[in-house]
Amino acid sequence: MTLVELGSAIGLALSTVREHKMRSFLTVLGVIIGTGTIIGVGSIIAGLDGAITNVLRSFGTNTAIIFKFPIGFTNVSADEVRRKPLRYEDGVAIAERCPSVQAVSPYLFPNSFTSGPQINMARYKGNELYQPQIGGTEASYAQGGSAEMKEGRFFTDPENEHHMPVIVVGEDVPRALMNGEDPIGKWIDVNGHKFEIIGVMMRGPSPPGQDDTRLLLPYFTMHKMFPAARENMLVVVAKPDKLPAAIDEARAVLRIMRRVPVDKPDDFFISTSEQMVEQFHSVTAMVALVMVVLSSIGLLVGGIGVMNIMLVSVTERTREIGIRKAIGARRSDIVLQFLTEAVVLTGLGGLIGMTVGWLISLISRTIFPSLPTAVPVWAAVLGVVVSVAVGLFFGIWPANKAARLDPVVALRYE
Numbered sequence: 001m002t003l004v005e006l007g008s009a010i011g012l013a014l015s016t017v018r019e020h021k022m023r024s025f026l027t028v029l030g031v032i033i034g035t036g037t038i039i040g041v042g043s044i045i046a047g048l049d050g051a052i053t054n055v056l057r058s059f060g061t062n063t064a065i066i067f068k069f070p071i072g073f074t075n076v077s078a079d080e081v082r083r084k085p086l087r088y089e090d091g092v093a094i095a096e097r098c099p100s101v102q103a104v105s106p107y108l109f110p111n112s113f114t115s116g117p118q119i120n121m122a123r124y125k126g127n128e129l130y131q132p133q134i135g136g137t138e139a140s141y142a143q144g145g146s147a148e149m150k151e152g153r154f155f156t157d158p159e160n161e162h163h164m165p166v167i168v169v170g171e172d173v174p175r176a177l178m179n180g181e182d183p184i185g186k187w188i189d190v191n192g193h194k195f196e197i198i199g200v201m202m203r204g205p206s207p208p209g210q211d212d213t214r215l216l217l218p219y220f221t222m223h224k225m226f227p228a229a230r231e232n233m234l235v236v237v238a239k240p241d242k243l244p245a246a247i248d249e250a251r252a253v254l255r256i257m258r259r260v261p262v263d264k265p266d267d268f269f270i271s272t273s274e275q276m277v278e279q280f281h282s283v284t285a286m287v288a289l290v291m292v293v294l295s296s297i298g299l300l301v302g303g304i305g306v307m308n309i310m311l312v313s314v315t316e317r318t319r320e321i322g323i324r325k326a327i328g329a330r331r332s333d334i335v336l337q338f339l340t341e342a343v344v345l346t347g348l349g350g351l352i353g354m355t356v357g358w359l360i361s362l363i364s365r366t367i368f369p370s371l372p373t374a375v376p377v378w379a380a381v382l383g384v385v386v387s388v389a390v391g392l393f394f395g396i397w398p399a400n401k402a403a404r405l406d407p408v409v410a411l412r413y414e
Contacts, residue, residue, distance in 0.1 A: 028349030030302025039357020042379030098249035108136035136222020152199030160218035170212035310398035342395025350387025
């Protein structure tokens, strides 16, 4: 097959598409939907993967999080939820006994995971913020890099020790409560308690589209405000390049503090950012697989439509096929002609689908600016390859049927 023959076949295929625009569009609608889904969902998954990966890695490469059950993208059993909480004293013991640990920051949650959700509310001059993310911690939390200040300052150890009514808020709290007022020095009501805002944090690690509504109190102030709070998380910052050693040391100390028998597994869980990233990648890989399977249904429907319309085309052009064979066309020429038409048809559908997918990506990025959607190369290549493969696969039968026609019978066909 020469380039001239291929160009002639493509030109003939394009002229056939132009003659039957609506029929051609309806024929490849399934291909458009399937390809558009691959491109659009692929871009969203890629953007979400990048955003969540950045969120998880923002905890730091030398940071480990210790909690009574796994934090991340794994299933949590009822037994793990019922484990006894970590204590403030556990964090103190890790800081004192682990030479590879640079700092330990306790983080106290207001709610118990076994007693159900609790309604929290922040108020300022009639404005209300429903269910803010309240937590109690120490000055080392900011020193370890878990909180960066945008305005004001973080609370100090003396303020924590004296149970001072001060609070540091997330970036979106002033907008939600104060309508553009300077938040520093303002007093807000949190669950009936008054607190002075001394700092505003830069947007912290959060999924795309979620507001930063953190309210961080000094640990002992938080404990005074929520006397029944028992759920502690420990943020352990290791010395440079000492994270594995710090984890081993912290595990040994916690097993002693929690009196875990030698032959029993840990009754707590230590997570690192890289572990959570790997867990999330396994989730996105599964979602991508499901997306490909669902898109294949659209491509299958589109392929069946292409085969059907090509069979109709063979019937409509029986006399033309007879004339071509009578003047010397070979079977391979007829097969090439119809296969080229099928590939051109599905290829155009694939290009339209790519455009639709790109528009989905653009709209998603417009609606969720924090979601860095981008059409991945693998999705674009896969969309084109699959659409062309659909044309080849489903065009083989109609092309062979056309090539097997008897020229004498074809010339007599009306």
